[in-house]
Amino acid sequence: MKKMTADEKIDRLRSYELAMYRIAKSILMQEEDCKDALQEAMIRAYCNMDKVKDISYLKTWVLRITINECNRLYKKRDQYGKIMLLEERGVVHKNLEEHWDLHKVISQLEKKYREPLVLYYFGDCSHEEIVQILKLPLGTVKSRLYYAKNKLKERLGEEYDAR
Structure with a gap:
């Protein structure tokens, strides 16, 4: 990949900002933690962007940095006994109690099922992008998504809408 100017790097990162924020x-879940994670991920991506050999992998590389930074902050926060809650998307609910149920169910999924689900629904990633980010075979990504969606549907009942 050719060396980018500072403005080109910033423009690229801004184009991924919404996906990074959703992840x-x-x-x-907490806005302050999100801001911290995004800031750190942006700095790391900006400083190391020239190391990416193929520009077509830039988005997946940036999203992987974001996930790693979020996981680092989550582990740090978890040491203090806080619970991970995920933002709702793609789920129909009638009241706040059901919203909390969704967060509880997603937070209880194993990391290997939670990560592809988060990337797919919150990061707007395709199956192929998830393969690149998580470095897993396509079949594994699809099966983990299938499992995670079924667990959500099973635990949340008919209120769950797996788009």
Whole structure:
């Protein structure tokens, strides 16, 4: 990849900002933690962007940095006994209690099922992008998404709408 100017790097990062925010919000839930994670992820991506060999992998590389930073902050926060809650998307609910149920169910999924679900619904990533980010075979990504969606549907009942 050719060396980018500072403005080109910033423009690229801004184009990924919404996906980065959705991922951070879905993992960390708290706005201040999201801001911290995004700031750190942006700095790391900006400083190391020239190391990416193929520009077509830039988005997945940036989203992986975001996930890693969120996981770092989540582990740090978790040491103090806080619960992970994920932002709702793609789920129909009637009241706040059901919203909390969604967060509880998603936070109880194993990391290997939670990550592809978060990337797919909150990061707007395709299956192929999830493969690149998580470095897993396509079949594994699809099966983990299928499992996670079924667990949500099973635990949340008919209120769940798996788009």
